[in-house]
Amino acid sequence: MKLSRARLALVIGLAGALLLVAVIVSPMLLISMPSFLSDGGASVDCADSTQVEEVSDSGTSDIPGEYLDLYKEYGQKIGVQWNILAAVGKRETDHGRSNLPGVKSGTNSAGAAGPMQFLISTWGGKARMPMSSTINGYASDGDGDGVGDVYNPADAILGAAKMLKRNGAPENVRQALFVYNRAWWYVDQVVEIARKYAKSGEVKVPPQATEECDDPLVEAAPSDIVAKILEFALAQRGKPYLWGGTGPDAFDCSGVIYAAYRAAGLSIPRTTFTQWPFGVKVLEGDEQPGDLVFFNAGPGTSAGSPGHVGLVVSKGKMLEARCRLCGPIKVTSYQARDNRVGFTRPLQNPAVLDQLKKLQNSSL
Template sequence: MKLSKARLALIIGAAGLLLLVAVVVSPLLLMSMPSFLSSGGTSVDCNDQAQVEEVSDSAASDIPAEYLELYKEYGKKIGVQWNILAAVGKRETDHGRSTLPGVQSGTNAAGAAGPMQFLISTWGGKARIATSSTVNGYASDGDGDGVADIYNPADAILGAAKMLKRNGAPENVRQALFVYNRAWWYVDQVEEIARRYAKSGDVKVPPQASEECDEPLVEAAPSDLVAKILQFALAQRGKPYLWGGTGPDAFDCSGVIYAAYKAAGLKIPRTTFTQWPFGVKVLEGEEQPGDLVFFNAGPGTSPDSPGHVGLVVSKGKMLEARCRLCGPIKVTSYQARGNRVGFTRPLQNPDVLEQIKKLQNPTL
């Protein structure tokens, strides 16, 4: 049955009175999700970022100015669509204007709180957490006051952006929204609001996901050798994550880097744990394409023994195979990650320098 716009608006408005729960879906449940999960969006080219960020008249009139700036700022910083963030804020609490329990203080009947309606447990265990504390959750300090406050719009919106990013946005934005609130009607409603908020009327994928951006990255490589590494690595984008995978059909985080170096004629260690001490350490800000960037992520890891790695492809951007539930291999931002522990340059390892000499002069 096709609903009129007026009736659809009435249904959405009535549904807005429901108490919503932001839940983290268990791995078993996500394993059973249908295979057609996708972004529902459209790719854009390398020069189309301005169009992605344009605001419709509807958004400008509906979203409070403070909230609009926060959606745009943290959408760009974390790497998710600002209009998706804004649509979640609208659907959850009408951008903090709702007078329902749990928005300004306390929790609703399900235990959710704040303008983005986080469960207290997914925020970090309590509503306000000092940033000096160790937190297992999405608690964030957006305004830099030293406290991650679930009721503070800056903190809550930054936390929501991180949660969406962790669960598949921007490419698999429908999956990310499903994790945020486990109902497909919710996903559909948020996407409809997001389309109204964008001047283009669409939910676009940021340009770093576009293959048209590959050629400038390769051309800007500091050497022909690094260009070969980048060419192979970028060609793996879109392939699935597989723990222990070294290709050709699937890779894990260190596996795609190992394979990229191998494609350029170089042998480096296979795993993240052995790649970390292998390369020469590089100061932040001095990293360049071909370097590796490491993160304190995954079981049994620590700042001295990071468990996740990405390949730097340009300043601020890396190619990574993140996890089975995080979507395919893609180019993402490493600057937005809070658990980054450092950079290394495998090309400066003495063993690799010897390999390079042999590549350049096979008679040695």
């Protein structure tokens, strides 16, 4: 089973305001995003990446203890592969050990600074930013001192994790690395280092991250009906958000879910406001693929009347059409959202149970 995918739309929203981090040794000039995102022929491990990858012997011997702890802590907190963070740190400044300009003070010839080599403009405009001020960039306070210091390893590594996350990691980690420094040779080098740092020798991505990993995700569905729902929903990734859209070319958050259930032969309410009371409530931790997860988001919404919904595709992950400026339909983490309201199971609604019986009888 091979699911279609509108891959080109993955780059929507990356143009224009994308932020560049330069490499110390060979800083790259800003170039336009290519019309496709090459994977360089790299293999993908479809194992779940929710657990921290074990460190290889070479990783333990090469990465300073302080840095290793930070890579692990912020990789897990933000939701990106720690060994990718570590590989960026190695490629950029040898984990802060480089004595080249811009690592410990000032900037290099490209204007990059700190152990993770942020452009000062990408960081927020100044090398040291009070976190109480409005920041347009990745300045972060990893050590809790109230200042985002580009030269501070804790701050810089946290900022790098956020940048990778925003641009596609952990699912589309190669895309995220390309945005970090726009050269595929750089991406290849970082991925190779990351593999050496992991005991498994792999860069693990969530099962739903790529087309190559969709088959095991769908096959793990709790029922044939849920498998049909997931198959349709995952095939819509990359399509644009459109308020009121129910396909086939664009969807809004509830529209893609409505269409996915319809593709499985089931009818559920069309809008988020009507989908919320329709399904049977499910306790957090008991949710499963095919369930819906709701958020207190959008104008005129509240905890009792959520305005945004996603489709659970695996533990901690959902497919969502978020907003027009948020990029295309994609798989994201719902565990990272603090405005989560709750979960429901439309398949347990009495009306849907009747529909399921009719579908079963018609197939006999």
